[in-house]
Amino acid sequence: MKTIAIVTLAFVTALLVDAQEQKWVAPRTSDDHPDMQGAWARRGTRIQEANGPVSPLGEFSNTGQPYPTIFNTGVATALDRATLAAQKTGVVDPADRVLPWRPDADAARREFIRHMIPPASLKYVEPTARCVLPGPVDGDDRSPFFIVQRPGSFVLAYEYNHVTRVIYTDGRPHVGKKLRFFMGDSIGRWEGDTLVVDTTNFNDKTSLAQTIPYHSEELHTAERFTRVSPNLIEYQLTLEDPKLFTTPIKVAGYFAAAPKDTEPMEFACVEGSQTLPNVFGIEFAPTR
Amino acid sequence: MTSQCSLIATVALFVAAAIPAAAHHSFASEFDSNKPVTIRGTINKMDWVNPHTWIYVDTKNADGSLTTWRFEMGPPNALLRMGWRKDSVTPGTQVEITGYRAKDGDAVANAKTVKLPDGRELFASGSAPGSGGESSGAAEKKQ
Numbered sequence: 001m002k003t004i005a006i007v008t009l010a011f012v013t014a015l016l017v018d019a020q021e022q023k024w025v026a027p028r029t030s031d032d033h034p035d036m037q038g039a040w041a042r043r044g045t046r047i048q049e050a051n052g053p054v055s056p057l058g059e060f061s062n063t064g065q066p067y068p069t070i071f072n073t074g075v076a077t078a079l080d081r082a083t084l085a086a087q088k089t090g091v092v093d094p095a096d097r098v099l100p101w102r103p104d105a106d107a108a109r110r111e112f113i114r115h116m117i118p119p120a121s122l123k124y125v126e127p128t129a130r131c132v133l134p135g136p137v138d139g140d141d142r143s144p145f146f147i148v149q150r151p152g153s154f155v156l157a158y159e160y161n162h163v164t165r166v167i168y169t170d171g172r173p174h175v176g177k178k179l180r181f182f183m184g185d186s187i188g189r190w191e192g193d194t195l196v197v198d199t200t201n202f203n204d205k206t207s208l209a210q211t212i213p214y215h216s217e218e219l220h221t222a223e224r225f226t227r228v229s230p231n232l233i234e235y236q237l238t239l240e241d242p243k244l245f246t247t248p249i250k251v252a253g254y255f256a257a258a259p260k261d262t263e264p265m266e267f268a269c270v271e272g273s274q275t276l277p278n279v280f281g282i283e284f285a286p287t288r
Numbered sequence: 289m290t291s292q293c294s295l296i297a298t299v300a301l302f303v304a305a306a307i308p309a310a311a312h313h314s315f316a317s318e319f320d321s322n323k324p325v326t327i328r329g330t331i332n333k334m335d336w337v338n339p340h341t342w343i344y345v346d347t348k349n350a351d352g353s354l355t356t357w358r359f360e361m362g363p364p365n366a367l368l369r370m371g372w373r374k375d376s377v378t379p380g381t382q383v384e385i386t387g388y389r390a391k392d393g394d395a396v397a398n399a400k401t402v403k404l405p406d407g408r409e410l411f412a413s414g415s416a417p418g419s420g421g422e423s424s425g426a427a428e429k430k431q
Binding site: 056057118119126129131142143159210265266267268269270272273275278 | 368
């Protein structure tokens with residue numbers, strides 16, 4: 001009887017705590033939008049195809065190992081854990097992760113991948129190994145991201161390769177179509193408590209995944225940032241590239257709060273990258 | 289101690305989550321998973337440069353000659369956050385380094401762990417599996 005009473009009490013307490021945390025509302029900025037500022041670790045935003053080609057790059061890279069890494073100590077509350085448990089990551093649409101490739105584009109990328117290791121020429125070396133900016137998906141999720149908000153803009157600063165995306169939310173249009181950028185041109189708007197970011201003007205010099213080694217300049221993305229618990233931002237990324245795919249692809253992930261003392265450090269990829277000399281068998285650089 | 293406890297708790301949480309990693313670039317572009325290597329020798333120097341730190345180890349060959357191996361590790365940022373400091377290893381320190389050799393066959397490798405004279409092992413935080421760069425937040429391997 002005593003055991004039943006204790007279990008019942010624990011259950012009721014859990015319900016009360018849960019109900020209390022369900023009421024959680026994100027703190028607000030001075031212009032009354034959800035405050036997402038701080039240091040974050042991005043998780044789960046990867047495009048892994050169900051039936052993609054086997055990429056020689058995949059060996060020992062995306063190993064599927066558990067990924068606790070360096071930044072996640074902010075995820076602590078019951079609400080955070082419940083939110084994470086329900087969180088889908090990776091490709092969520094199409095649900096079967098069979099990407100809607102145009103047949104000719106699929107054949108072309110499969111042929112391209114065959115020449116990546118050893119690389120037939122510089123263009124076959126994966127972009128990140130050449131210190132190219134990460135584009136909409138690629139990059140190093142071991143490095144933190146920093147969000148800074150002010151009226152009219154939302155800044156997403158990547159420690160990785162020191163990328164800074166200033167996402168204007170002041171109603172301005174995209175820049176002219178002739179301008180092309182590695183990270184595209186991003187315009188944001190608030191839909192309630194969700195920041196919706198529309199990005200166009202990409203160049204075609206970044207990759208989307210190890211099995212998608214490039215995209216076209218017609219790439220168009222839509223991102224959704226929603227702070228759903230004290231230490232989590234829900235993140236969705238929809239990609240359209242009519243030269244590669246017949247329909248949009250949707251990827252889900254999240255940003256988990258980094259420890260409070262996380263500060264940005266320099267990541268100057270160009271400083272001492274030895275990847276290309278190693279790949280092409282060039283003499284190691286002399287002592288710096 | 290508090291931070292260690294929270295780190296352990298967080299690691300446990302994310303082991304359950306089992307999310308694949310995304311690294312700077314693929315391991316396979318430079319290194320061969322079929323060529324594991326263990327080198328015992330003396331630290332020559334360590335270069336704290338982006339996008340990868342490099343550690344140099346002098347080792348004696350059977351014929352008495354000396355070979356300087358260089359091991360790629362994680363970026364300085366990752367090493368710092370995993371507890372490495374510039375004086376974690378100093379020239380002259382005897383170490384045992386495990387890793388995977390470069391595809392071109394030179395005395396180059398991707399480091400996995402660095403074992404110090406007192407038996408402690410430091411993860412290299414690179415792209416090799418088990419180096420901590422993908423799978424662990426702890427800089428020091430428990431003995």
